Amino acid sequence: MPAIESTLQPSSQAFHSNREAMESHVTAFRALEALPNQKALEKKEKYSQRGQLLPRERLNLLLDPESPFLELSTLAGYKMYGDRDGSSAGGGCIAGIGYVSGTRCMVVVDNFAVKGGTITPIGLEKRLRLQQIALQQKLPTVTLAQSGGADLNHATKTFAPGGRGFYNQARMSAAGIPQVTVVHGSATAGGAYQPALSDYVVMIRKQATMYLAGPPLLKAATGEIATDEELGGAEMHTQSAGTGEYLAENDQDAIRIAREIMALLPWSPPAQPETRHPIRKPKYPIEELMGIIPADPKTPYDVAEVIARISDDSEFLAFKSEYDQQTVCGHLTIEGHTCGLIGNNGPITPAGATKAAQFIQLCDQANIPILFLHNTTGFMVGTEVEHNGIIKHGAKMIQAVANAQVPKISLVIGGSYGAGNYAMCGRGFEPDFIFAWPNSATAVMGAQQAGKVLRIVMEAKMARSGQPADPAMLDMMESKTAEQLAQGSTALSCTARLWDDGLIDPRDTRKVLAYVLDICRESRQRTLNSNSFGISRF
Known part of the structure; x- marks a missing residue:
């Protein structure tokens, strides 16, 4: 394949300004990611006296040393549902894809040290998304449970x-995807069904409890008096009720057992011929991704400069490069994984939409994953493009994206606006994975345009009613609308609402893409041993 010849000037003032702006974005979101852990560390002594490890200590003990771990949705719920200072970000759990005893798994650790790990609506949404990924990518799930x-x-x-969470667990078990849960603390009412619906349950003596109604509710409802241990202790569940399979002595012992369970499962990579190409580094430093995206989002740039720094040997075989320059399509490899790519150098035109739709169908025919690099204001508007059928051609592209059966991975590196977000496989189109750079923005339209649209609509409404326009009122409405939309379209605001699976440092882009491409490749090759109803305890 031909290699991209970069014209980027890393010594230029523009590059330095862009890099400083991006570094500021990265530093800011990394600092926010650290807040929940800092909050948990404040309680370390308290839990140490109880003989318990903190959530991240449990996570580190569970994962294979020095193995890759892709943490997901770290800032879910940031400053939502009572999170005043950002310390509750993460949706009540720490989660991601990593290796346990050599097996790549979905790992979920309840962050009980922050607000008891209680689950808000966005925390629930995060957990459902994690289950969706595990089911789609055929990933065993290990849960370290201790939540309010x-x-x-x-x-x-x-x-x-x-209830969808329980439904997903039942479907995963029936599909043949193993689920291991370690109960570290209390699992009450509906929370008791999460371990019960798992295939393997580890409980900790004198520490873990499971019951549908705790002692206070039991006394209030029936008058019966019972202690935690009598009602739902680990010894009772492993020796009498049979809800738990393994009895551990402490956190460390329980995690050891979970690792041994995973080690015994025959979950090695599928025995199919390796289809990857030799891995070659890009010709240009990955560090230079920090200075490509202009600090001013209105300044254009060439997406080829990004491709040159993530593609093996910076090679890219462009598809119909002379037909439309604003929608870029072509083939590349990333750490040996072949994939198609669709990127933006501007709005999506009728020609760009038909070009992309054809390219998507070709990738689907050849079973090639597709990578979407978002940076578009959306579909082109105006009389000329309407006459050229922008709506029907845009619909073709959207249909192709929605119906393609190959893995689809989205990365929002700039703006992702309007129906362009849909056409580029935004959250609503169920990409296998979707990540964003911390400078990105996602919204129905640009903030300034939204303000002007509402102003024009209000002016027209007032004119129809014969009322005089109040310029001061219109100015205030326009600026307030623009401000609200701008605040709601930032990368931080979007990731808090789970419009992506997490923010990533641009310098980690190639590594993250290669990791998820490998996950998708392996999942498509794996054959599961499914059954009708999942594993039941009798």
Whole structure:
């Protein structure tokens, strides 16, 4: 394949300005990611006296040393649902894809050290997304459970959709995807079903409890008096009720057992011929991705400069490069994984939409994953493009994206606006994975345009009613609308609402893409031993 010849000037003032802006974004979101852990560390002594490890200590003990771990949705719920200072970000759990005893797994650790690990609506949404990934990518799941359950302040928003989590667990078991849960603390009411629906349950003596109604509720409802241990202790569940399979002595012992369970499962990579190409580094430093995206989002840039720094040997075989320059399509390899790529150098035109739709169908035919690099204001507007059928051609592209059966991975590196977000496989189109750079923005339209649109609509409405326009009122409405949309479209605001699976440092882009491409490749090759109803305890 031909190699991209970069014209980037790393010594230029523009590059330095862009890099400083991006470094500022990265530093800011990394600092926010650290807040929940700092909050948990404040309680380390308290839990140490109880003989318990903190959530991240448990995570580190579970994962294979020095193995890759892709943490997901680290800032879910940031400053939402009572999170005043950002320390509750993460949705009540630490989660990601990593290796346990050599097996790549979905790992979920309840962050009980921050607000008891209680689950808000966004925390529930995160857990459902994790289950969706595990089911789609055929990943065994290991859960280290210790949570206060649903946040009762928001129970009306979590109760009905919360049943989906149990449904997903039952479907995963029936599909043949193993689930291992270590119960580190209390699992009450609905929370007791999460371990019960797992295939393997480890409980800790004198520490873990499971019951549908705790001692206070039991006394209030029936008058019966029982201690935690009598009602739902680990010894009772492993010796009498049979809800737990393994009895551990402490956190460390329980995690050891979970690792041994995973080691015994025959979950090695599928025995199929390796289809990867030799891995070659890009010709240009990955560090230079920090200075490519202009600090001013209105300044254009060439997406080829990004491709040159993530593609093996900076090679890229462009598809219909002379037909439309604003929608870029072509083939490349990333750490040996062949994939198609669709990127933006501007709005999506009728020609760009038909070109992309054809390219998507070709990738689907050849079973080649597709990578989407978002940076578009959306579909082109105007009389000329309407006459050229922008709506019908845009619909073709959207249909192709929605119906392609190959893995689809999205990365928002700039703006992702309007229906362009849909056409580029935004969250609503169920990409296998979607990540964002911390400078990115996602919204129905640009903030300034939104303000102007509402102003024009209001002016027209007032004119029809014969009322005189108040310039001061219109100015205030326009600026307020623009400000609200701008605040709601930032990368931080979007990732808090789970519009992506997490923010990533641009310098980690190639590594993250290679990791998820390998996950997708392996999942498509794996054959599961499914059954009708999942594993039941009798």
